[in-house]
Amino acid sequence: MRPLQNDGRSTMAQLGYTDVQIDLGSVTLTHRSPLDIPEIALLLQEKGFELISDSEAILLEKIKTNLVELVHPDSVQQDVNISIVLSRKLHRDYSYLSKLFSRREGISIEKYAIKLKMERVKELVQMNQLNFTQIAYALGYKSSSHLSRQFKSVTGLSMSEYKKGHKRRISLDQIV
Known part of the structure; x- marks a missing residue:
């Protein structure tokens, strides 16, 4: 997994998320629907990132x-x-x-x-x-x-x- 860096904000903007907090290794979305998770995971995977859901x-x-x-x-x-x-x-x-x-x-x-x-x-x-x-x-x-x-x-x-x-x-x- 590579950390979400400079293109992380543009990646999330492609999905319509502009209100995001990006830190080393994490992205926090203020508003999202559980239906968005597969779409987010797929887009992140295409960019070489990984969505982690296991606690x-x-x-x-x-x-x-x-x-x-x-x-x-x-x-x-x-x-x-x-x-x-x-x-x-x-x-x-x-x-x-x-x-x-x-x-x-x-x-x-x-x-x-x-x-x-x-x-x-x-x-x-x-x-x-x-x-x-x-x-x-x-x-x-x-x-x-x-x-x-x-x-x-x-x-x-x-x-x-x-x-x-x-x-x-x-x-x-x-x-x-």
Whole structure:
């Protein structure tokens, strides 16, 4: 699934919905009829999007969306506790969120968050605007050596090796 972005508003306007709220991974319609759901699902599918109606799947997407927001450099805080953030934002007990995520995705929330961070590191390295220490700080690491060890553990490459030519990245919606 890819997130609904710039063309999301025009996609919904094609169906006659102009009063929509679009956020990362979600669209909220203020007025709709249950009869509209199949038409919306079909149009979104044609555009490469996915309509999710299962409550657990919706919660999983909310977890993923919140994790993506946590790895963005402008929102990262030192010593951020993922379990507390997710529990507060999603109004659910973290153990429930963790068990649901692991059962449905086959990976723990923590490991998923690390994979997201490593993809963000790759992006920041490719942009070549920050040095490794700045990248580590931007992503909430206490030291660049900790980030470097984790990067090598996840990717099999040092950050320097990656910078020199291994520019392979994974789309965030393909991380599992």
